[in-house]
Amino acid sequence: MGASSAFHGAAPIDDWADWVRLTETPGVGREAARRLLAAFGSPRAVLQAGSAARRQVVAPSIAEALEALPDELADLLVTTRRWLAAASAEVPRHIVTLGDSHYPAALLQTADPPLMFYAEGRIEQLAAPCVAIVGSRQATPAGLANAKAFARALSEAGMTVVSGLAQGIDGAAHEGALQGPASTIAVVGTGLDQVFPKRHAALAARIGVEGLVLSEYALGMPPLPHNFPQRNRIIAGLSRGTLVVEAALQSGSLISARLASEAGREVFAIPGSIHSPQSRGCHGLIKQGAKLVESAADVLEEIQFPQRAAAVADTEVGAHADAAVEDAVLAALGFEPANLDALVARTGWSAQQLNIHLLELELEGRVSRLPGQLFQRVSTG
Incomplete structure (x- = not known):
């Protein structure tokens, strides 16, 4: 029996322990x-x-290290067996190794594929066409809305969305993808018996039922800083392309983009305000040749899903048409941050009228108040 078989009850005898x-x-x-x-x-x-x-074949120290079974490794084998045995029909658990039938071909084509990984959820997701969506942990409201909307549209078009379960853009991407049939894969930087950040415990549990959670790290592995750049190669490697929604110049998301490019995969970036630090990483990628995208259809066209792209484009055109008759202040605000003086000039309203209406829009979740007395429109799609 292959090492990735779902385990219910006692774990079968196979080679996962080796x-x-x-x-x-x-x-x-x-x-x-x-x-x-x-x-x-x-x-x-x-x-x-x-x-x-x-x-x-290897250094003497490595050759000899494999001679004995350290106590902590013996304990890990016991813990892993218990973890596998605790699987259920709703949340199956797997260990997938090189050569296993479930091992994704896309990862095998990368420079440093994981030798094995742990999986919780729908193992068939590994065979699905995937797109990665990554970005800043300190995302703006507009960035979160874009990540969720793009992920939902891509999932509805049949593309499984891959991300890293981090706060910010990653979380929004997972949430959006769960709204479509293609769902999502979360690649994490801890053992699967832990969730980081803890605020995403409910999201991780939902992905384990409706999507797939992956890790190359053994059970018990804490969220060490160097784990996350390492897991980014798996996010990029699983995917036909990587979309960066928002990223500062030193963002870890740029590592995913670089790894995707090195693996011969597409890199996409959403442009933003020239005044926003969270847009500078995306603008840098675009200058380096990443494809500027304004809609999910742009992504689908580039990764050769033309029939899906046309359907998504029609949906997006319809959505824009529905929004044609809209709030005058939202129309004046557009999609870039603006201050009160600018809105006074654009609308002809008094500052008092605008403050009252902006507060109403803020309470409805349609406008976000940013530092520096700026206001930004929030997509509700």
Whole structure:
């Protein structure tokens, strides 16, 4: 039985424990594990080969580290077996390894595919066409609205949305994608027995039922800072393209974009205000050749989903037509931040009238008040 089979009740006898032991033995690392697998063919063969044979392939310290089973690794195997056994029909659990039938082909085409990963949820999501949506943790209201709207439109068009479960753009992307049939994949930087950030516990649980949560990290792994740049290669690798919604110049989202480009995948960016720090990363990507997108149809056209793109474009045109008769202040505000003086000039209203109406729009969730006495329209799509 393959290592990615769903487990209900007692975990079956298979080779997942050998994979965990190879990948989690202290000091081994992915590069050495790959060399050993190339030389011996399987984790079990690596472990049975003996230290002398392994020293022909890797450093003596690594060869000898695999000779004994450390107590903490023995405990991890027990914990993993219990985790697998606690799966249910609603939330199945899997371990997927290289060579497994469920291992996504898109990841195999990248420079550094994970040797194995843990999965919770709908394993069939790994075979779906995917688009990554990433961006700032300190997102603006407009950025959150864009992430959610793009994700929903892409999911409705049949594209599974991949993101990293972080606060900000990632969370909004997952929420939007869950509203469509193609759902979402969350690639996390912790073990699957933990959720980071904790505020996304309910979202992670929902994705485990309606989508898929993935991690290459063993159970018990805390949210260490270096884990997140590493998991970004999986987000980019699973996807036909990566859409950056908002990003500062030093944003981790730019790592995902770079990795996507290096893997030969498309990179998309949504432009924003030249005055917003959260737009500078996207503008930098566009200058470097990323495709500027204004709608989900733009993304679908580029990744060769033309029939879906046409349908989405029709929907978006209809939505714009419905919004043609709209609030005068919203029309004057447009989609860039503006201050009260600018709105007075555009509408001809008094400052008092505008303040009252802007407060009403803010309470309705249609306008957001930004630092510096600026106002910005919030999409409700």
